[in-house]
Amino acid sequence: MNVLAALRPTDSERGAEEEGAQVPEGGPGESNSWSGSSTAAKLTTLEVAHTDRTRESRRFPVPPVSETGEGPLGLYIHIPFCARKCPYCDFNTYARLEPLYEAYSEALCRELGRWAARLDGRTVHTVFLGGGTPTVLSAGQLRLILELVHDRFALADEAEISCEANPGIEDRGQFALLHSLGVNRLSMGVQSFQEEELAFLGRIHDAEDALHAYEAAVDAGFANINLDFMFGLPRQSVAAWHDSLGKALDLTPRHVSLYSLIVEPDTPLAHWVETGQTPAPDDDLAAEMYETAISRMGEADYEQYEVSNWARGAGYACRHNLLYWRNQEWIGVGPGAHSHLRFPTGLRGESIGDLPFMSGDACDEAAGSGAPVAAVRWSNRKGVQGYIKRVDAGESPVDFHEEISAEVSMGETMMLGLRLVREGVPFARFEAMHGQPLACAFGPSVDRLQEEGLLESDSERVRLTPKGLLVGNRVFSEFIA
Numbered sequence: 001m002n003v004l005a006a007l008r009p010t011d012s013e014r015g016a017e018e019e020g021a022q023v024p025e026g027g028p029g030e031s032n033s034w035s036g037s038s039t040a041a042k043l044t045t046l047e048v049a050h051t052d053r054t055r056e057s058r059r060f061p062v063p064p065v066s067e068t069g070e071g072p073l074g075l076y077i078h079i080p081f082c083a084r085k086c087p088y089c090d091f092n093t094y095a096r097l098e099p100l101y102e103a104y105s106e107a108l109c110r111e112l113g114r115w116a117a118r119l120d121g122r123t124v125h126t127v128f129l130g131g132g133t134p135t136v137l138s139a140g141q142l143r144l145i146l147e148l149v150h151d152r153f154a155l156a157d158e159a160e161i162s163c164e165a166n167p168g169i170e171d172r173g174q175f176a177l178l179h180s181l182g183v184n185r186l187s188m189g190v191q192s193f194q195e196e197e198l199a200f201l202g203r204i205h206d207a208e209d210a211l212h213a214y215e216a217a218v219d220a221g222f223a224n225i226n227l228d229f230m231f232g233l234p235r236q237s238v239a240a241w242h243d244s245l246g247k248a249l250d251l252t253p254r255h256v257s258l259y260s261l262i263v264e265p266d267t268p269l270a271h272w273v274e275t276g277q278t279p280a281p282d283d284d285l286a287a288e289m290y291e292t293a294i295s296r297m298g299e300a301d302y303e304q305y306e307v308s309n310w311a312r313g314a315g316y317a318c319r320h321n322l323l324y325w326r327n328q329e330w331i332g333v334g335p336g337a338h339s340h341l342r343f344p345t346g347l348r349g350e351s352i353g354d355l356p357f358m359s360g361d362a363c364d365e366a367a368g369s370g371a372p373v374a375a376v377r378w379s380n381r382k383g384v385q386g387y388i389k390r391v392d393a394g395e396s397p398v399d400f401h402e403e404i405s406a407e408v409s410m411g412e413t414m415m416l417g418l419r420l421v422r423e424g425v426p427f428a429r430f431e432a433m434h435g436q437p438l439a440c441a442f443g444p445s446v447d448r449l450q451e452e453g454l455l456e457s458d459s460e461r462v463r464l465t466p467k468g469l470l471v472g473n474r475v476f477s478e479f480i481a
């Protein structure tokens, strides 16, 4: 069964997509880093997206943000530090970089300040402080960042402000601080309640730490808490998975994310598997665990709103991640962070201007061929020291950008939107975003997948069937040229 393909996690709880190899830049954390490909727990869009033109440059075209889509806008803030690097992780995050925390926080605030000016009052609906482990920063550093967000950005009245955390990092004080600074959603990487699994995953916490962290979050006032868990681990039994799920459900969190373990290339885990020190994850067993989870979560009144995400109660789906899955707009700040802005009616190159903080040259490439562009995506360089240097020098930290054609953007709307299990892709939204009916763009593909029993549609939307959910990547790939 190809369930793992459907389960490639989005970790959602991140907007910091990696692009190509990770290039450590020296410093105390260098020896603990490795090259990594696009990580498992990130948006899937970049894994398969094709673009018309891709250029690497310190200069890149982006329009005034006020000219882009009128939907909600998200702000992702990347904290690339962890207490220890987990052996399966290829996120853009580093251990033992404590000496850089202060300089990094200041550089991050500089980049945030530039974006605050650039956004020109456009409302920000969601903020996500992710990583990494944001709570490794000091109280003063977290305060600096979050106070700047409140002071300089036009936050929506009911803005969702999320922060990731991992148990075992001075939870109580940090959670109380985050809550006092307006954070209203906490996402915790628990991963398992089995001691041997936590040890295998190289986590710094044990099961009791996780329980204490949850209790500390509740005591700090958080009503909206997500817990992340992993399944499909080598040597993990279905019984152990049941036990972890049961303990998670006993806590009654509002949100749960369940991800299958992916062996990412060039990680210590990949080396262990290649050398036979660890058995490879068993796909069939992982599929069984996924189906077990679907049924247990449903019995406990959690709605599976996305392939890997469940919420209990209306309004508890992660609004920031919904922006990604709905192919909407966000700005990512910090090393490796990705951004995505749309132009609903298409924008021609000659309308595109430089970012205000880029020095000097006119962006000649911006005029380009004058072809319509549906969206633009870009990312900052990954290394922490290089990021700090560039931002402190007044230069752009952007290392990569791509313009996204209308055709590719439509495919991404399908690929991402179909991950939303109930919502799927609403026909009206598709047409509003792309200026043509979904049936015109993808009618034959949708018909074929419906005949195979993988998609279903009504008058409002098209979405995965339960059978399609188990082979999601096969379905998504139909919409990518």
Ligand code: SF4
Residues within 6 Å of the ligand: 081, 082, 084, 085, 086, 089, 090, 091, 093, 131, 132, 133, 166, 189
């Ligand atoms: S705590 Fe999370 S982000 Fe940090 S190394 Fe482990 S898996 Fe990666």
